[in-house]
Amino acid sequence: MSYENSYLDIGRVSSVLERLRSATGVVIQVLSLLAGLIAWELYASTRPGYLFPNLGSIYAAFLEQMREYALLSALGHSLITLAVGFLLAAIVGVSVGIAMGLNEYLEALLNPYINALYVAPIAALIPVLILVGGPSFETRVFIVFLFAVFEIAIDAYEGVKTTPDDVLEVARSFGADRWFIVRNVIIPHDLPYIVAGLRLGIGRALKGMIIGELLIEFSNLGAIIRLWENDFRIAGVLSVVVLVMIVGAVLINGVKLLGARLIPWRTEVDA
Amino acid sequence: MTMGSNITVENVSKYYGEGEAPVHVLDSIDFSVDEREFLVVLGPSGCGKTTLLKMLDGLVEPSSGRITVDGSPVTEPRGDVALVFQNFGLFPWRTVRRNITLGLEIQGVTKEQRRRRADELIELVGLSGFEENYPSELSGGMQQRVGLARALAVDPEVLLMDEPFGALDAQTKDQLQTELLQLWGERRKTAVFITHDISEAVFLADRILVMSPKPSEILYETDVDFERPRWNRRVEIERSDRFARIEREIREQLNLLPAE
Amino acid sequence: MTVTRREKVALHVAFAAFLLCVWYGLNHTYPTGVPAPPQVIDALLLQVQNEGLVGAVADALYAIFAGFFLAAFVGIPLGLLMGLNRNAELAFDPYLNALYVTPFSALVPALIAWFGTGFQIRVLVCFFFAVFPITINMLEGAKTTPEELVEVVRSFDGSTYHLVKTVVLPHEVPYLAAGFRLGIGRAVKGLVITELLVSITGLGGILTRWSASFDMEGVFSVVMVLMLMGIVLTGLLKRVEEAVVDWDATDA
Secondary structure, three states: OOOOOOOOOOOOOOOHHHHHHHHHHHHHHHHHHHHHHHHHHHHHHHOOOOOOOOOHHHHHHHHHHHHOOOOOHHHHHHHHHHHHHHHHHHHHHHHHHHHHHHHHHHHHHHHHHHHHHHHHHHHHHHHHHHHHHHHOOOHHHHHHHHHHHHHHHHHHHHHOOOHHHHHHHHHHHOOOOHHHHHHHHHHHHHHHHHHHHHHHHHHHHHHHHHHHHHOOOOOOOHHHHHHHHHHOOHHHHHHHHHHHHHOOOOOOHHHHHHHHHHOOOOOOOOO | OOOOEEEEEEEEEEEEEEOOEOOOOOOOOEEEEEOOOOOEEEEOOOOOOHHHHHHHHHHOOOOOOEEEEEOEEEOOOOEEEEEEOOOOOOOOOOOOOHOOOOHHHHHHHHHHHHHHHHHHHHHHHHOOOOOOOOOHHHOOHHHHHHHHHHHHHOOEEEEEOOOOOOOHHHHHHHHHHHHHHHHHHOOOOOEEEOOHHHHHHOOOOOEEEEEEEOOOEEEEOOOOOOOOHHHHHHHHHOOOOHHHHHHHHHHHHOOOOOOO | OOOOOHHHHHHHHHHHHHHHHHHHHHHHHHOOOOOOHHHHHHHHHHHHHOOHHHHHHHHHHHHHHHHHHHHHHHHHHHHHHHHHHHHHHHHHHHHHOOOOOOHHHHHHHHHHHOOOOOOOHHHHHHHHHHHHHHHHHHHHHHHOHHHHHHHHHHHHEEEHHHHHHHHHHHHHHHHHHHHHHHHHHHHHHHHHHHHHHHHOHHHHHHHHHHHHHOOOOHHHHHHHHHHHHHHHHHHHHHHHHHHHHHHOOOOO
């Protein structure tokens, strides 16, 4: 059997024009960024160096922190807190989200709480957590967990709820039981949502990590920031900020890339 | 007394909703389908044809009346009846091969056997080379081929098709109609095919049931006795007087002819 | 098989009762660590009387709204511009991305040095927190304007001004509403972080004083106030958003 009328679209055909267009795009972004950096330098030159540092002194502070304040080791410890908290949030969040999607009573019960906590300023709970759990590693992990878990749960839940009726019907028409449908229809459909939730969740977890360390001052990156702040050397504060920004960008993109491998049939859902 | 697939629909009606104004979709439908017969149910959109088909598959329960397939009443989806969906219903996260083996998987067929069946069917419907592609990479016509292969994979006694070519462009539709008859000719299953396209119905059917709009009932029934195989004589059949006559009769029944 | 209204109410009442029992239970086992609900209420009243809680809350809300409106003032035109003009989008995109990954809590120490510990810094942080969702939503709305409608306007030789006025802005309305809802929630989060890190003045100050003396009820009360602010304000804007979407749908 032939099918001259059928056509195949795999990926996109990259034309020369398109490549040219994306090249100019990158140029514009780079120029824009340069303009911003130049503006920063110009302004910094009019202010006292300790208060509003220029880019050079931020970098110098960074180097000093690497040498004398064990910056990378602090970063490493911070990231451990992040990793443990995020992993817990992922496990709990995905499980609860899927469970809510599958069970209507659980959904009715938990929905208002999870939605409320999703929009609520979780940071407000930190003083309580510190007083109850002490300035410990566990407290910091719990803070990271709380920051990320609601996002992850809501996204996993939404994926389950939006499973299209037609694929469910197809499965039923072949006589599939509930368990088969959960494993082979609902969960695969949920994967892009779970990945989106993890991508958004890691950003939130990172924020939880930082603020946990700033309020529990004896720890890691937070300690370094405080030290330099107390010395009135803002360059040292900004250098850590930039470091965290870079780490954040790497982590988010990392999750995106890993996630893309989990869902080879499409691109991620934009949540 | 025939053995094998034989569908009976006895006095079936369907209502949706409760209370004041339930929607009366189907009204006292009575008909039967012989073994290996290709029955087409023709009617305007929204007249409950899809509901009827789903009832034959056990996905929907009739409000009253009874349906039997192969002698036994239909209460839930069963392995000897397979459905082809209008919007394909393919799993986006599965490759062509894994989509085709869905029914077999549910029935507990071994992996080796599934693979073999899939390869057979992929070749049959002309999708060789696309086993590992995802539905999003395929055209509509190709996706419906997968849908067809999936239904045939479980080797059902009865093949149900819900406007399977409705979502395709005219040329692809034409092609797939011809291919369907070719395929069907080789296996000769009992087939129930739903459409609102009159010429499609006349070309494919052994017998046509014409249904009215909601609440639907069977308005008219006609035999279509062109000889088989038909798929290789399409132009000749569609240009014949008999074809035109049957089409005209159907149009009259559906009140589609302008007033004389 | 859907859950009936009655079942829902019963479920929530039972769960709330359960949570209250857990709270009292914890209070019983850790009397110093976990205050009982009536103690928290007492602390709340005490704070209202002696510490100017109401004034601090008012200041906080003032900062939230000021930051929020500033964010709307900047974010709406910015998002629109970026959505309509590809070059603008490319130019501002790096800054938007930077905003997304910036750990503001780490930045606050620098902000304190630059802006002090008063009204300014709170408004600024709320602004930064809120401007992102507002801009992104406007951007998304402009980009998803249906092509056919755009072509209709262009076919009548309409200028960009007409395009924006007759097609883009009406299409944007639900996006704007969603952006506002997300923005206000974020503004509250920004305020809370600032309060916690500034910790000398305002709500943060009240919190610090009670934390320092380990008076849990006082901490609980302020925390509850802060959480409720976020939940309630977002809830209000969600109602507004739903009303807008309804109106939008019927109008169309």
